[in-house]
Structure formats: C-alpha cells, structure tokens
Amino acid sequence: MLTHPVFNKRLIARSSVLAACALVALFLVQCSGGGDSAVFVIEPLPYHQDALSPTISAETMGFHYDKHYAGYVKKANELTKGMGFAGKAAEAVIQATAGDASKAAVFNNAAQAWNHAYFFKCLKPDGGGVPEGLLAEMIDSAFGGFVDFKSRFITAAKNQFGSGWVWLVLDEGKLAVVTSANADTPLAHGLIPLFTVDVWEHAYYLDYQNRRVDFVTAVLDNLANWDFVAAQLEKTLPPKA
Ligand SMILES: [Fe+2]
Known part of the structure; x- marks a missing residue:
C-alpha cells in the first residue's frame, strides 16, 4: 500500500x-525497581523535607527518605519479583515472609519499606502536644496518663539495644508500648501499629549524635501527629450503627 x-x-x-x-x-x-510486578511504591512525604527542622533537619530527612527509605523500596521490589506477590498489599508480603529464614532478605526490606512509610506519616510540622478523645482515654487507661505513656515510650527507646523501632500498638484491644529490633515490625506479631519512632542511628545521628533519648523526646514534643494516630485507632473500631 x-x-x-x-x-x-x-x-x-x-x-x-x-x-x-x-x-x-x-x-x-x-x-523504581519495579515493573508491573512492583509491590512497593515510594510514598510521598506528607510535608517538605525541611518542614520538621530543627527537630529533624532537612539533611537527615534527605538521607532518610531519599537514600534509606527509597533503597528499601527498590530492594524489596527487586527481591519480590517473580515471587507471586504482584497485586498483593505490602502487609501481605511482610506476613508471608515473617519468621522464614530463607526469606529473611525479603522480609527485612519489605518491613523496612513499610515501617518507614508509616513512621513518616506519624510526624507533622508543629505536632506534639497531647492526644484527645478516645486515644487519650485509652492512653490513660493503659499507662495511667500521657506523661506516664511518654516516659514508658522514651525508656523503651533508650533500652532498645542497637537498631530498631519503638511502637505504640493495639494488642487485643489494649494499648501497649513495644520495641522491635532491626527491621522487625508489629505487623509480623499480630499487633496493630499506631505510632512509631525510628531509632536506627541514621534517623538521628546527624542531628543528635548518640543522644537517642533527646531525639525521641523532641519527636514526641514537637512532631508526633496524634491526629493520624487517632485516625488509625478509629479504623480498628467496628463501624458505628
Ligand atoms: Fe530509618
């Protein structure tokens, strides 16, 4: 023709x-390390990288988000390729690989991708203060008050040996403070994560050097996004009639 x-x-x-x-x-x-089988996506930060300064500097956020978090997402996608997880939620990958030594690399990168995305959402500029409503009532019931909760959370962060995470979780309907080592996550243990602070040194060393307690205290005082945490708690409740 x-x-x-x-x-x-x-x-x-x-x-x-x-x-x-x-x-x-x-x-x-x-x-992005993905392709049509990519399970993990790099979630956008809900604020600018310099918006949490001076509690968390733009330099720390830059390394943390662009290098560490993005690296875990890329690696998790590379490792899960061809494993049959396409279309599955990140949580499903974590739960399917938890405790399986032969899939430790997949679990570690998948859990770190999820933990970091959640941690970034737990923060906001001009955060901190005290929770309200049901979350406040449940904190009072579980810990005796917000001051006691804060003390429990900071002590847990201090006592976490090496890299890890400190969490406020829902454990069979009651709030609890737990820690997890390295990449481990409450999702792998039947707990519902509500709030977390990353206590790997990369989260704070540029700004606080070895003063982990100062970092966690400053995050609770200035950045904790209790509205986000309360919304996560609400999701666990049965729908209102
Ligand atoms: Fe981190």
Whole structure:
C-alpha cells in the first residue's frame, strides 16, 4: 500500500515520539525497581523535607527518605519479583515472609519499606502536644496518663539495644508500648501499629549524635501527629450503627 511521503514523515515522527515516551516510562519503572510486578511504591512525604527542622533537619530527612527509605523500596521490589506477590498489599508480603529464614532478605526490606512509610506519616510540622478523645482515654487507661505513656515510650527507646523501632500498638484491644529490633515490625506479631519512632542511628545521628533519648523526646514534643494516630485507632473500631 502506498501512502503520501508527507504522511509517512508524520507517521515516522509520531512513532518516534511514542517510542521515546515508552522508553522514558520504562526507564522510570526500572528506576523504581519495579515493573508491573512492583509491590512497593515510594510514598510521598506528607510535608517538605525541611518542614520538621530543627527537630529533624532537612539533611537527615534527605538521607532518610531519599537514600534509606527509597533503597528499601527498590530492594524489596527487586527481591519480590517473580515471587507471586504482584497485586498483593505490602502487609501481605511482610506476613508471608515473617519468621522464614530463607526469606529473611525479603522480609527485612519489605518491613523496612513499610515501617518507614508509616513512621513518616506519624510526624507533622508543629505536632506534639497531647492526644484527645478516645486515644487519650485509652492512653490513660493503659499507662495511667500521657506523661506516664511518654516516659514508658522514651525508656523503651533508650533500652532498645542497637537498631530498631519503638511502637505504640493495639494488642487485643489494649494499648501497649513495644520495641522491635532491626527491621522487625508489629505487623509480623499480630499487633496493630499506631505510632512509631525510628531509632536506627541514621534517623538521628546527624542531628543528635548518640543522644537517642533527646531525639525521641523532641519527636514526641514537637512532631508526633496524634491526629493520624487517632485516625488509625478509629479504623480498628467496628463501624458505628
Ligand atoms: Fe530509618
């Protein structure tokens, strides 16, 4: 079939643009470590990287989000490729690989991807203060008051040996403070995470050096997003009639 030369040129030009777009899309997918089987996505920060300063500096947030968190997401996607997790939630990958020594690398990267995304959502500029409503009532019931909860949380952070996380969780309907080592997460132990602070040194060393307690105290005082935590708690309740 013959076609007009001008039409051919347009067709070639259009094809070239489409091919270029396809290459760019493929490049972006490859950069995320994903492809159509990617389970994990890099969740956007709900604030600018410098918005938590001076409690957490822009430099710390830059390394933490762009290097550590993004690295875990990329690695988790690479490791889960071909494992049959396509279309599954990140939580399902964590629960399916927890406790399986042969899948430790998958679990570690998947859990770290989830833990970090959750941690970043637990913070906000001009946060801190005290919780209200049901969350406040449950903190009073479980710990004797917010001051006692805070003390319990900071002590747990101090006593966590090495890298890990400190959590406020829901354990069979009651609030509890727990710690997890390295990448471990309450999701792997039947607990419902509500609030967390990352106590890996990369979370605070640039700003606080070895003063972990100062870091955790400052996060509770200035950044804790109790509205987000209260919303997570609400999700665990049966729907109102
Ligand atoms: Fe971290």
